Amino acid sequence: MGKMLRFTQGIGFLLMVAGTSLQAAEVMLKQGDIELRADLELAEGKSVEEGVVLMLHGTLAHNRMEIMQNVAELLKDNGYNTLNINLSYALDQRPSQMLDCSIEHQHKHEDAVAELEAWMRWLKEQGASKVALLGHSRGGNQVAWFAAEKGSTLLDKVVMVAPATWDSNKATTDYEERYKKPLATVMTEAQKLVDAGKGNTVMELPGFVYCEKAKATADAVISYYRDDKRKNTPDLLSPIKKPMLIVMGSADAVVADLPSKLEGIKQDNLTIETVEGADHFFLDLYADELVEKTTHFLDW
Incomplete structure (x- = not known):
């Protein structure tokens, strides 16, 4: 350009x-x-x-x-x-x-x-x-x-x-297969932070979207992985x-x-x-x- x-x-x-x-x-x-x-x-x-x-x-x-x-x-x-x-x-x-x-x-x-x-x-x-x-x-x-x-x-x-x-079931299965941690555990941790008004807290994650050993806010985790x-x-x-x-x-x-x-x-x-x-x-x-x-x- x-x-x-x-x-x-x-x-x-x-x-x-x-x-x-x-x-x-x-x-x-x-x-x-x-x-x-x-x-x-x-x-x-x-x-x-x-x-x-x-x-x-x-x-x-x-x-x-x-x-x-x-x-x-x-x-x-x-x-x-x-x-x-x-x-x-x-x-x-x-x-x-x-x-x-x-x-x-x-x-x-x-x-x-x-x-x-x-x-x-x-x-x-x-x-x-x-x-x-x-x-x-x-x-x-x-x-x-x-x-x-x-x-x-x-x-x-x-x-x-x-x-x-x-597909929420596929997302759950794919996450655990790739990152060796249940997605439900990650989501529970993230939801607790969001419910406490701490959605901008950065979490240490085994993976986020395509990224391994990633850091992401609880809000971001909920957004990308909630069943919507x-x-x-x-x-x-x-x-x-x-x-x-x-x-x-x-x-x-x-x-x-x-x-x-x-x-x-x-x-x-x-x-x-x-x-x-x-x-x-x-x-x-x-x-x-x-x-x-x-x-x-x-x-x-």
Whole structure:
């Protein structure tokens, strides 16, 4: 990114993006005590007013990982503007790299919904006429969560790429197999702290999400591991009234249960597509097919 631009929430800078001369920029947006980061890409001859695809990456990842960059570039080639956001995970100006497991994890799964809301407000201030949400993996679940519970007058369509599923029994089994400690014990300790008003207490854990021997607040532990059906993307679809697209890879071993969880779900506003041979990350030519299905669905 050759340019970096900073903004404060609630202040619009329409001139920054109204013209077509600015094709790419890193955008910084103040939210509370931290600055959020995103990459804004304008398609040739396009302005923000014509619509933006707001993109969100997966678990502990970043906005410049391969799938996100590939999809953003291909969307741009097809005439779509993108705002590819980098979740903060409660860190100021978090860099575009996999989250460092050694930090004290203070972030929560639902923080992404608040950050999506902040960026949606920012796009409205810039004059965007419409926004499509596109999320990958856990990001697919989080954009669905936003669409189901928050929404926006700008929200036009929702694209979920290999969106996350949730099964409390599987989460319990996987945790104990990987980290050699019952998840129930960890949750009991965390819940006691939260109930005592000490949710910001940092716990020493055998593991947290993908991180071994991690440190995380009790609030973070409860957020990521409590049994909440909203973490299961198919359970979020019913209240969403905007057109939705779910794209799955036939060789996806990460959300292998997604096809079975979608069975029996019939909504007139839901389209389900499968990319044959693609795994969870839609690499190489699979990204082309993913974007082809996405642009056909968006049809701007």
